[in-house]
Amino acid sequence: MTNSNKPSTNASSGGITADDPTVYVAGHRGLVGGAIWRAFEDKGGVDLVSRASSQLDLRDRNATFEFVADTRPETVIISAGKVGGILANSTYPVDFLSDNVLIAVNLLDACHAADVERVLYLGSSCIYPKMAPQPISEDSMLTGALEPTNEAYAIAKIAGILHVQGYRRQYGRNWVSAMPTNLYGPGDNFDTTAGHVLPSMMAKFHAASRSGEPVVLWGSGSPRREFLHVDDLASALLTVLEKYDAPEPINVGTGSDVSILELAGMISDAVGGDLQVEWDRSKPDGTPRKLLDVGRLNELGWTPSIQLREGIQQTYDWYKNDVTVSS
Ligand code: GDP
Numbered sequence: 001m002t003n004s005n006k007p008s009t010n011a012s013s014g015g016i017t018a019d020d021p022t023v024y025v026a027g028h029r030g031l032v033g034g035a036i037w038r039a040f041e042d043k044g045g046v047d048l049v050s051r052a053s054s055q056l057d058l059r060d061r062n063a064t065f066e067f068v069a070d071t072r073p074e075t076v077i078i079s080a081g082k083v084g085g086i087l088a089n090s091t092y093p094v095d096f097l098s099d100n101v102l103i104a105v106n107l108l109d110a111c112h113a114a115d116v117e118r119v120l121y122l123g124s125s126c127i128y129p130k131m132a133p134q135p136i137s138e139d140s141m142l143t144g145a146l147e148p149t150n151e152a153y154a155i156a157k158i159a160g161i162l163h164v165q166g167y168r169r170q171y172g173r174n175w176v177s178a179m180p181t182n183l184y185g186p187g188d189n190f191d192t193t194a195g196h197v198l199p200s201m202m203a204k205f206h207a208a209s210r211s212g213e214p215v216v217l218w219g220s221g222s223p224r225r226e227f228l229h230v231d232d233l234a235s236a237l238l239t240v241l242e243k244y245d246a247p248e249p250i251n252v253g254t255g256s257d258v259s260i261l262e263l264a265g266m267i268s269d270a271v272g273g274d275l276q277v278e279w280d281r282s283k284p285d286g287t288p289r290k291l292l293d294v295g296r297l298n299e300l301g302w303t304p305s306i307q308l309r310e311g312i313q314q315t316y317d318w319y320k321n322d323v324t325v326s327s
Pocket of ligand 1: 084085086087182192195196197198200201204216217218219220221223225260283284285286287
């Protein structure tokens with residue numbers, strides 16, 4: 001599948017001007033990094049740099065230190081990492097823990113060595129305890145047991161957040177961490193096995209609309225999730241970079257959630273047709289509910305602008321076109 005809306009391998013945003021600050025987006029070819037890149041491009045006034053993982057392996061400490069020292073960015077956004085859906089997380093715990101710990105520790109240490117002024121480290125809402133009171137406040141981190149299906153990833157992300165907090169306390173760095181809720185949008189991973197629920201469901205409904213076979217979804221359909229469009233995430237992160245400076249992570253979400261069953265209905269509407277749905281209850285449900293408390297973000301004056309139905313339709317239009325182009 002092609003990802004036509006993503007920046008190229010060895011990326012830099014056009015003409016470098018001496019006065020513009022350099023911003024390094026780690027993970028610029030992923031769903032999140034790509035959206036952040038586009039948001040910075042739209043805003044202008046910065047020199048954007050990045051490297052594809054084939055050119056710079058962030059698990060390689062020496063290579064990472066060398067790149068950051070040579071580039072000397074003023075701001076670094078850490079959106080690189082190994083990500084995947086509920087099944088990939090529980091099947092490959094070694095990769096999820098090892099890759100994400102190495103990337104966070106190497107990059108944060110390299111940013112310190114190069115005296116990077118502003119770092120934004122991206123975690124995930126799955127760092128919060130499985131049974132955290134809803135909506136989940138930033139203060140609930142490390143107050144209870146994690147959801148077992150994504151424990152390895154969550155532990156790696158918590159290590160990164162503590163490392164950022166450590167740099168604030170020990171070296172006075174004004175670096176911050178943000179915790180996005182479930183994200184979706186063009187350029188996502190639409191793999192039906194390894195993908196997150198929204199793109200994976202979309203690919204299943206799309207395939208069923210062509211084959212006439214029933215759509216097989218996982219679990220009971222009763223868990224509730226919050227979904228944020230990546231372009232809304234990127235706009236929120238620019239606000240966070242501009243206005244937020246505290247050790248606690250800041251949640252980024254919409255403040256409202258839907259059941260997996262309701263989500264399936266919305267995706268079915270976007271794809272069209274009267275498709276039969278079956279639920280495979282041998283697959284895990286995961287956390288019963290995951291809704292973030294976004295009070296801290298709202299206080300910065302930010303609210304989302306893309307409604308879930310609208311975002312699903314826009315993402316499906318992109319996906320349909322992309323599948324047709326690449327098949
Ligand atoms: P993620 O979206 O896979 O990262 O995982 P979550 O922990 O948010 O859980 C997704 C929820 O959607 C679970 O209750 C799954 O059982 C359910 N689900 C239903 N169909 C699918 C599917 O096709 N893919 C995925 N990933 N989850 C599904």
